[in-house]
Amino acid sequence: xxxxxxxxxxxxxxxxxxxxxxxxxxxxxxxMYWYKQKAKKPPxxxxxxxxxxLSINESVPSRFSPECPNSSLLNLHLHALQPxxxxxxxxxxxxxxxxxxxxxxxxPGTRLxxx
Amino acid sequence: xxxxxQDPGPFNVPEGATVAFNCTYxxxxxxxxxxxxxxxxxxxxxxxxxxxxxxxxxxFTAQLNRASQYISLLIRDSKLSDSATYxxxxxxxxxxxxxxxxxxxxx
Numbered sequence: 280x281x282x283x284x285x286x287x288x289x290x291x292x293x294x295x296x297x298x299x300x301x302x303x304x305x306x307x308x309x310x311m312y313w314y315k316q317k318a319k320k321p322p323x324x325x326x327x328x329x330x331x332x333l334s335i336n337e338s339v340p341s342r343f344s345p346e347c348p349n350s351s352l353l354n355l356h357l358h359a360l361q362p363x364x365x366x367x368x369x370x371x372x373x374x375x376x377x378x379x380x381x382x383x384x385x386x387p388g389t390r391l392x393x394x
Numbered sequence: 395x396x397x398x399x400q401d402p403g404p405f406n407v408p409e410g411a412t413v414a415f416n417c418t419y420x421x422x423x424x425x426x427x428x429x430x431x432x433x434x435x436x437x438x439x440x441x442x443x444x445x446x447x448x449x450x451x452x453x454f455t456a457q458l459n460r461a462s463q464y465i466s467l468l469i470r471d472s473k474l475s476d477s478a479t480y481x482x483x484x485x486x487x488x489x490x491x492x493x494x495x496x497x498x499x500x501x
Contacts, residue, residue: 319494321481324489335488382443385438
């Protein structure tokens with residue numbers, strides 16, 4: 280079963296709100312990722328966690344705060360977002376990172392609208 | 395220069411046609427490559443992995459040319475259900491996507 284789940288599916292928030300996106304996988308994968316995708320653009324990497332530790336932060340603004348409570352869960356905490364942060368936020372997982380050929384499996388995404 | 399470049403299309407083809415997409419990559423250290431399919435407002439789904447000289451899965455054939463640094467995807471006997479955006483991706487430490495090619499298969 281190559282399933283990654285994400286909640287919520289849709290989220291509307293104001294610029295002063297605090298919200299969290301959640302991602303879960305039960306494939307025993309040790310690497311998890313957050314991507315941001317704008318309309319008609321490819322996914323852009325935001326964060327990578329490997330063995331529950333932050334491995335890569337692609338210069339993401341601090342209003343996005345990732346958290347990996349355990350090997351199956353990945354959260355993205357949102358605070359004081361801007362309208363230009365509206366996008367599809369995709370979570371992905373793979374067995375490991377840094378290994379050639381490691382397939383990443385994507386969750387269905389959270390479609391975020393910041394007003 | 396983008397690390398992975400892809401013709402954005404759109405490609406509009408009749409049912410039954412054969413269509414090919416190409417991607418070029420600039421990172422010669424890229425070790426493996428993938429084709430993902432993304433339907434409108436959905437997540438990318440893995441279509442094929444491309445590890446060596448290429449591989450085939452039914453109507454889909456992926457090719458890798460390391461000398462020229464490009465990968466291709468060939469779809470034979472295209473179906474209406476093949477309409478989607480096709481994303482190529484290269485792995486050279488992290489996964490980098492091309493911009494995607496939009497395919498519409500027409501009845």
